[in-house]
Amino acid sequence: xxxxxxxxxxxxxxxxxxxxxxxxxxxxxxxxxxxxxxxxxxxxxxxxxxxxxxxxxxxxxxxxxxxxxxxxxxxxxxxxxxxxxxxxxxxxxxxxxxxxxxxxxxxxxxxxxxxxxxxxxxxxxxxxxxxxxxxxxxxxxxxxxxxxxxxxxxxxxxxxxxxxxxxxxxxxxxxxxxxxxxxxxxxxxxxxxxxxxxxxxxxxxxxxxxxxxxxxxxxxxxxxxxxxxxxxxxxxxxxxxxxxxxxxxxxxxxxxxxxxxxxxxxxxxxxxxxxxxxxxxxxxxxxxxxxxxxxxxxxxxxxxxxxxxxxxxxxxxxxxxxxxxxxxxxxxxxxxxxxxxxxxxxxxxxxxxxxxxxxxxxxxxxxxxxxxxxxxxxxxxxxxxxx
Amino acid sequence: xxxxxxxxxxxxxxxxxxxxxxxxxxxxxxxxxxxxxxxxxxxxxxxxxxxxxxxxxxxxxxxxxxxxxxxxxxxxxxxxxxxxxxxxxxxxxxxxx
Ligand code: SF4
Ligand code: SF4
Numbered sequence: 490x491x492x493x494x495x496x497x498x499x500x501x502x503x504x505x506x507x508x509x510x511x512x513x514x515x516x517x518x519x520x521x522x523x524x525x526x527x528x529x530x531x532x533x534x535x536x537x538x539x540x541x542x543x544x545x546x547x548x549x550x551x552x553x554x555x556x557x558x559x560x561x562x563x564x565x566x567x568x569x570x571x572x573x574x575x576x577x578x579x580x581x582x583x584x585x586x587x588x589x590x591x592x593x594x595x596x597x598x599x600x601x602x603x604x605x606x607x608x609x610x611x612x613x614x615x616x617x618x619x620x621x622x623x624x625x626x627x628x629x630x631x632x633x634x635x636x637x638x639x640x641x642x643x644x645x646x647x648x649x650x651x652x653x654x655x656x657x658x659x660x661x662x663x664x665x666x667x668x669x670x671x672x673x674x675x676x677x678x679x680x681x682x683x684x685x686x687x688x689x690x691x692x693x694x695x696x697x698x699x700x701x702x703x704x705x706x707x708x709x710x711x712x713x714x715x716x717x718x719x720x721x722x723x724x725x726x727x728x729x730x731x732x733x734x735x736x737x738x739x740x741x742x743x744x745x746x747x748x749x750x751x752x753x754x755x756x757x758x759x760x761x762x763x764x765x766x767x768x769x770x771x772x773x774x775x776x777x778x779x780x781x782x783x784x785x786x787x788x789x790x791x792x793x794x795x796x797x798x799x800x801x802x803x804x805x806x807x808x809x810x811x812x813x814x815x816x817x818x819x820x821x822x823x824x825x826x827x828x829x830x831x832x833x834x835x836x837x838x839x840x841x842x843x844x845x846x847x848x849x850x851x852x853x854x855x856x857x858x859x860x861x862x863x864x865x866x867x868x869x870x871x872x873x874x875x876x
Numbered sequence: 877x878x879x880x881x882x883x884x885x886x887x888x889x890x891x892x893x894x895x896x897x898x899x900x901x902x903x904x905x906x907x908x909x910x911x912x913x914x915x916x917x918x919x920x921x922x923x924x925x926x927x928x929x930x931x932x933x934x935x936x937x938x939x940x941x942x943x944x945x946x947x948x949x950x951x952x953x954x955x956x957x958x959x960x961x962x963x964x965x966x967x968x969x970x971x972x973x
Contacts, residue, residue, distance in 0.1 A: 510905050512917065558905025561917060588899060588912035613897060613914040651897030653914050680914070722968075 508794060510558025511750035511784050514587075516547065517762060518575070519567040519754050522866075523596050528657055528692040528699055529866035531567060532765060536871035540755035544574045546776065548581050550752055553780035555585040559750065562587035567754070570597035576605045583610025590615060592655075595641035603644040614645055618656040618669070642676040653680040658709070659692075659699040660850070666709045670716045674724055681724060683713065685731040689763045689818060691866050694874065698863045700850040706734060733843050737808070738815025738831035745793040745817065750784060758783045760790055763818045767827045793817050798828055802836045886937055886958050892970045893933035900928050911969055918969075927960050931970055937961060 520535040532538065542550070551562070562582045569575055570593055582589045590613045591606065598614075606614075618638065645652050654673050658666065666683060673681040685706075686692045686699050701709075713728050732739050742749045742761045751759040756775045759765055765772060772789040773782075784790055792798065796809055803814040814820075815831020823832045824839045832839035864870055894900060899912045900920075909925035911918045920928065926947075930940045941957045964970045 558903065560901075560903055560905075560910065560912065561915065563915070586901065588901075588917075590915055612899065612912075615914065649896060651914055 508746060508785070509748065511554060511780070512559060512748045513561045513563070513750065514551070514554045514559040515563045515565060515749065515751040515762065516550070516578070517565055517567065517751060517753050518547070518569045518572045518578070521571050522567040522594075523571075524568070524594055525865035525867050526657070526691070527695045527863050527865050528659060528686045530687075530690050530692070530762060531866070532763070533690055533694060534871055534875040535567075535866075536868035537875060538753075538755060541572075542752075542754065542756045542775070544577060546756055547574075547578050550756070550775045550780065551578070551582050551585060551587070553775075554750060555582075555587060557781055557784060560587060561590065563590045563592055565592040568594055568596060570602070576602070576609050579606055579611050580609030583612075588612050592617065595638055598641050598644060600644065603648055607648045607650075611650070613653065614650050615653045615655050616641055616645065618654065639676065642678070646677055651680070652676070652678045653682070654678045655682040655684060657686055658683050658701075659686045660701045660705065661698065663701045663705045663709045667712050667716070670713070670724070670726065673726075674720065678724060680727065682727045682729070683709075684727075684729045687731065688733070689822070691864070693822060694864055696846065697849060697861070700731065700733065700846060702851045703734065703847070704851075706730065732816075732819075732833050733847055735833060736835040738812050738819070738833040740812045741816035741819075741831075744795075744813050746784070746790040747794070750780070758787075758790075760793075761818070764789075766818060767821055769827070793828070800828055800830070802834075802838075803830050806836065886962050886965070886972065888938035888941075888954075889936050890972045891933065891936050892931045892940075892961055892965075892972050894928070894931055895968055895971050898969055900925075900931075913969075923956070924960060927957055928964070928969075 519541055520531050520538060522529075522531070564575065564579065564582075569591060572578070575591075579589050579591070589611050591611055592615045595616050616638065642652065654676065656662075656669050658669075662669070663685075669683065670681065685701070688696055688700070692699055710728060710730075713726055716724070717726055745760050749761060751762045751764075752775060753759055753762070753765065757765065757772050758775055758778075758780070759772050769792065770788055773787045775783070778787070796804075796813065799809065799814055803809055812831075812834075815833060817827050819833065820829045820831050821827035823842050829839070830837040832842050834840065864874075897913055901910055901912060902908075903910050906919065909920045909922075909928070911920060911928065926944060927940065930943050935943065937957065941954050944953050944957065945951055961970065965972055
């Protein structure tokens, strides 16, 4: 049977007049988190955003998005286990017909809660390995955190969830991908995502410490391929290259307002979880508007939808449909213009900004020798950095 | 798909099951059957959906073929069903026992 029979992924027809539904709903239940990852993707000013939607607010959001056609639902954070109503929300999502994903560090996931989550219909847990140096050291020396992950991995197996591990990779741990893969094998994982840090939020603050050199990257990919050959289907390894090392940008979020809808802890609806950093009018909140109005009607979700907003060189570029000009947040962070070409693209006049960061990363100095110390995500730093 | 493993034969007596973590579901907003899995989704065309609907961990491949041939009052579906199930297996959507 030809493969055209099967349409993979979450792509929608870009030529359709009315955008498709928000197939993917990401519910960022809280910014609270017991960990302190130096690459944390929560906003740097998270400590100033302490409001959280209540249970009813989330349930209403789940219902409205489902009615529009959302089908994948991710519960993330922060650490979503910190929400006491997590089981209620998962249960609601499940009964509405969502495929439910929990993105967790495993902290707080004990036997009782695992059973409760299973009973209310949770489909999948993505267990992540975080906190760069501390946890890696922990892990490499086989200590406390490793025990925690080991227990959580056992819970995942016992409850018959597919086991997907995620490890954020960067300059300080990329030389140990072999150890990370060994650990995934030992834990019985079916899928391991080795996701290179993407440079947003805290990872931008710490970029010089985190961006690997080309040599590190090449070696890590070589090692990964070796394991792929050796273990085949037993462990699927996904290796995500940091986009700085590409010459075309990623098709960010598969297109602005195309399939992804993120709801921040306070109910702000965002086309991606970092979009709030962009200049311009505030994004709408689910407390004030229906998901349908937000998705189809709001200025925020239409701002960079499709291609009409593009400037040169994207506007007349033959590859515009492939990447839709890349990431708006990255364009804004690196060039100050949210409607400009993502500077990862080598057709962008601003590509030298990315090349400069890469050039710095080739030096053999470790990040620890740069002027600014590594800054771990924590509420005090959040306040200090955003004063 | 040129990969020779896709040619891997499936035998008529094997019993396919939807793999752990995968779920077949009709989506009215998209007016299509989809297969959901961790953080992803495959849209299925009608014939793929008809086949997967019969994958229940009890029917053998042969029984699935017979079932479809009866429902659609036709014959000669064996090759199509085998070919699709071998892709589905390759993609880890189903397990075979
Ligand atoms: S990246 Fe780390 S610190 Fe940030 S929310 Fe996730 S686990 Fe917590
Ligand atoms: S110029 Fe713009 S549209 Fe063309 S490849 Fe680069 S980012 Fe994509």
